[in-house]
Every structure is written in C-alpha cells, then in structure tokens.
Amino acid sequence: MDRRQLLKRVDDAWEAFNESYTGLSDVQLMEPGITGTWSVRDILAHVTTWEEEALKHLPLILKGGSRRGTP
DSSP: OOHHHHHHHHHHHHHHHHHHHTTOOHHHHHOSOSBTTBOHHHHHHHHHHHHHHHHHHHHHHHTTOOTTSOO
16 A cells, blocks of 8 residues: 555545444534443544644654654
8 A cells, every 4th residue: 555545544534434423413422332431522632632642653653663762
C-alpha cells in the first residue's frame, strides 16, 4: 500500500465514522449503552482525545523516532 492509498483509506474511514452519527439528536448522542455504558458523545470525546495525542507525536513518528526519544 502506498502513501496515496493509505491516505485514501484513512479518509474513507473518517468519512464513514462521521456519517455514523450524523443526524442524531442531542438526546441520542448522550444516550448510554452504545458500548457498555458509553454514549456516542463519550466515544466521540475518546476518539478526539486520542486523535489529538496521535497528531502531537506524528512528526516524531514520521522521522522514525519513538515517544521515548530513541530512533
């Protein structure tokens, strides 16, 4: 898989993810039970937090490093 294919795959996955909750009311977004006791809103917050964390470390990863600072 080349870079273009990977980016397309990621873009398609994000689009599907966003479409999965489009049109839900605020009540539906906050209703527990989607995954255990989590609501759609809880899942969105979780995914957003980890996306931000991943983006913070992406430049280092692209350079071949690790979080511990060792290449």
